[in-house]
Amino acid sequence: MSTILKVDNINVYYGSIHAIKGISFEVNEGEIVTLIGANGAGKSTTLNTISGLLHSKTGHIEFMGEPLNHVPSHKVVSKGLALVPEGRRIFLQMSVQENLDMGAFSRRGGNIDADMERVFEQFPRLKERRKQVAGTLSGGEQQMLAMGRALMSNPKLLMLDEPSMGLAPILVEQIFDIIKNLHKAGTTILLVEQNAQAALSVADRGYVLETGKIVTTGTGAELLASPAIKKAYLGG
Amino acid sequence: MEFLSYLISGISLGSIYAIIALGYTMVYGIAKMLNFAHGDIIMIGGYVSFCSMYYLNLPPIVATLLAVIACTVLGIVIERLAYAPLRSAPSLAVLITAIGVSYFLQNSALLIWKAAAKTYPPVVAGAVQLFNGQLTISYISLLTIAACIVIMLALTTFVSKSKMGKAMRACSEDKGAAQLMGINVNSTISATFAIGSALAAIAGVLLCSFNTSLMPTTGSMPGIKAFTAAVFGGIGSIPGAFLGGLLLGIIEALAKAYISTQLANSIVFAVLIVVLLVKPAGLLGKIVPEKV
Numbered sequence: 001m002s003t004i005l006k007v008d009n010i011n012v013y014y015g016s017i018h019a020i021k022g023i024s025f026e027v028n029e030g031e032i033v034t035l036i037g038a039n040g041a042g043k044s045t046t047l048n049t050i051s052g053l054l055h056s057k058t059g060h061i062e063f064m065g066e067p068l069n070h071v072p073s074h075k076v077v078s079k080g081l082a083l084v085p086e087g088r089r090i091f092l093q094m095s096v097q098e099n100l101d102m103g104a105f106s107r108r109g110g111n112i113d114a115d116m117e118r119v120f121e122q123f124p125r126l127k128e129r130r131k132q133v134a135g136t137l138s139g140g141e142q143q144m145l146a147m148g149r150a151l152m153s154n155p156k157l158l159m160l161d162e163p164s165m166g167l168a169p170i171l172v173e174q175i176f177d178i179i180k181n182l183h184k185a186g187t188t189i190l191l192v193e194q195n196a197q198a199a200l201s202v203a204d205r206g207y208v209l210e211t212g213k214i215v216t217t218g219t220g221a222e223l224l225a226s227p228a229i230k231k232a233y234l235g236g
Numbered sequence: 237m238e239f240l241s242y243l244i245s246g247i248s249l250g251s252i253y254a255i256i257a258l259g260y261t262m263v264y265g266i267a268k269m270l271n272f273a274h275g276d277i278i279m280i281g282g283y284v285s286f287c288s289m290y291y292l293n294l295p296p297i298v299a300t301l302l303a304v305i306a307c308t309v310l311g312i313v314i315e316r317l318a319y320a321p322l323r324s325a326p327s328l329a330v331l332i333t334a335i336g337v338s339y340f341l342q343n344s345a346l347l348i349w350k351a352a353a354k355t356y357p358p359v360v361a362g363a364v365q366l367f368n369g370q371l372t373i374s375y376i377s378l379l380t381i382a383a384c385i386v387i388m389l390a391l392t393t394f395v396s397k398s399k400m401g402k403a404m405r406a407c408s409e410d411k412g413a414a415q416l417m418g419i420n421v422n423s424t425i426s427a428t429f430a431i432g433s434a435l436a437a438i439a440g441v442l443l444c445s446f447n448t449s450l451m452p453t454t455g456s457m458p459g460i461k462a463f464t465a466a467v468f469g470g471i472g473s474i475p476g477a478f479l480g481g482l483l484l485g486i487i488e489a490l491a492k493a494y495i496s497t498q499l500a501n502s503i504v505f506a507v508l509i510v511v512l513l514v515k516p517a518g519l520l521g522k523i524v525p526e527k528v
Contacts, residue, residue: 053412077418089413091406102406105399106418153418 004029004157004188005050005081010059012042012049019045020056021212027157027190032183034191034199034220036233037209043192044086046209047159050190051083052076064156078106080156084163086192088146092135096126099134099145103152110154119148122178140171147178151187158182159190164198176202196233200224208233237370242493243486248377250485251384252446255439256462257469257477258391259432265408265472266428269327272334273314275459276341277433281307281440282450283349286356296359296441303437311433312426320422338456345452358445380442387435388478395474404428408472461488464508470521479519 005027012020020042027033035043048054050061052073061068063081071079082103090099100119104112120127123144129137134145143163150158160179164172176198183189183202193199200206203220208229216229223229256278263271281303288299318337322330363374395401406414407424415421443458444450461484469480484504491503511519 051416053415072420073415074418074420077416083416085413085416089410089416091409091413093409094402094405098402098405101399101402102414102417102419105403149417 002029003027004064005190006060006062007046007050008060008062010046010049010056010061012045012054012056014045019212020049022059023209023212023214024059025207025214025217027188029156029188030183030186031204032179032189032191032202032220034193034203034206035209036193036196036199036206036223038233039194040211041209042212043209044161047083047161047190047192048085050076050159051081074106077153077155080154081159082150082153082155082157083159084146084150084161086161086165088142090134090142090145090149092133094134095130096132096134096137096145097130099149100126100130100152103149106153112152115152115154119151122151122181123148140167140174143167143171143175144178147175151182155187157188157190159192161192162194163191164193164195172198196229197224200229237367238493241371241373242489244373244377246486246489247482248380248485249446249489250465250482251380252439252443252458252481253462253465253484254384254478254481255387255435255442256458257466257481258387258474259435259439260463260466261469261471261474261477262391262404262428263432264466266404267315267319267425268408269319269330270334270463271319271429271432272331272459272463273337273341274432274436275455275457275462276338276345277307277311277436277455278440278443278459279345279450279452279455280310280341281437282356282444282454283345284437285359285441286354286444286450289357290354300359300438300441303441304434307433307437307440308430311429311436315426315429320425342452342456349452351451353449353451356444356448356450358448359441360445376442376445380446383438383442384478384481387438388474391431392474400424400427461504464505467518468508468511470518473518473520473522476518476520483519 003026007023007025009022009024010020011022023046035046037043045054049056052071063079068076091102100116125141126145126148134142137145147163163175167175172195179189179191180202191199191203200220200223205219206223207214208216260271260274263269284306285299285303288294288302289296314337318333319330322333358376360375360379363372365372395404403414403419403424406417406419407421411421462481465480465484466477468484469476487507488500488504491500495503
């Protein structure tokens with residue numbers, strides 16, 4: 001199993017606030033890795049830094065053996081790294097189809113149509129609504145669109161930031177089923193979640209973040225079973 | 237028949253406003269800034285075409301093309317030098333910078349071309365007579381209206397169909413998400429300025445042909461009126477700018493003809509105030525519904 005993403009001792013600041021304090025972790029090919037932690041622990045900041053929306057002051061990020069630190073954010077996606085951002089951030093005034101087109105923006109050639117078909121297979125609801133303006137979709141459909149849009153870049157690593165946020169339990173289940181399917185199909189996934197229970201049960205490995213630091217790590221099953229984790233994040 | 241001739245002059249004046257307003261609205265929609273120097277780019281376009289025709293004896297079409305090229309380059313340079321460094325600054329700083337750029341352009345023109353008005357040779361001369369000479373429509377009017385319609389259709393198609401146009405819409409909604417898609421936000425904004433400035437050059441040629449005169453402040457008033465037109469129609473909306481421009485031109489022409497030449501501008505702005513009271517987002521502007 002080769003390491004696809006290697007985050008080495010990064011430090012990220014918002015002005016004078018030290019949000020990420022020397023985090024290191026890695027994601028191996030074919031894995032689902034999850035970062036869990038409470039609000040403000042630095043989970044989203046970590047993902048945004050990897051995708052180049054934020055920059056680390058010190059430390060090193062390597063993707064497929066290439067340094068990512070100085071790659072401008074609009075070039076990150078063409079390296080094979082896609083982020084489904086927190087709050088979905090789909091283009092509400094554009095149609096479903098156009099949102100998916102935007103997902104393939106950085107691709108030249110390749111079989112974009114085939115990938116579009118694959119996304120529609122995964123999310124049949126999107127196919128039904130391809131002409132509809134994205135702002136009129138329900139919350140769950142918007143999340144599916146955000147995931148489908150990211151998949152259109154044909155990523156080697158898919159990063160998901162709180163995909164279950166604001167969704168009804170049945171939809172959360174559906175989203176996690178989709179994550180499992182994507183994983184089966186060979187996509188490597190880095191998942192950030194507040195829903196630790198759900199995240200750990202699909203993940204191969206997990207890291208627990210607390211105020212900008214990684215405090216525990218282990219396999220999904222180990223973390224699920226750990227009394228400290230249970231107490232802090234699993235409500236019991 | 238008299239009414240018809242006023243109406244047509246209003247439509248052609250409105251077409252010029254609409255072309256200028258399209259530039260305003262594109263830049264606002266994507267860069268989220270009011271480029272108050274837009275009117276002065278019109279004036280520069282006027283001078284470039286004037287010099288090409290007067291000093292270099294170039295045909296009007298070549299002169300127009302040169303004006304378009306010069307303004308496109310100027311627009312990109314202004315954006316890179318003056319606005320891009322302020323991308324994350326408060327919008328007030330950008331606004332004041334735009335006013336500064338406007339004065340800079342006006343005073344540069346004053347220095348180069350002096351204050352005296354130049355007589356601008358219309359790019360097309362002559363007129364068509366209809367109804368046994370009761371109605372005269374100048375060719376420049378017809379050209380202006382045709383240009384406006386073509387530009388409006390081309391721009392709408394470009395923004396809704398082309399890859400670059402879709403990228404522009406994506407940037408206008410969410411620059412961060414657009415970056416995640418691999419869209420280079422900076423070059424998209426540059427392209428927007430390029431298009432807006434090219435339109436300003438065309439508007440400059442048409443405006444000067446209409447007024448047959450040109451001076452360093454030529455762009456100011458039409459610039460402000462076109463801005464009004466863009467707000468009137470709903471800023472950020474391309475059909476809105478078109479509609480706003482046309483209505484503004486028609487209202488202005490009819491007010492001049494039937495009410496009072498001195499009051500025409502006041503009437504135009506009074507109508508704007510009334511429209512904004514009833515529809516704060518403008519005629520075609522929409523307050524985006526957001527699902528949470």
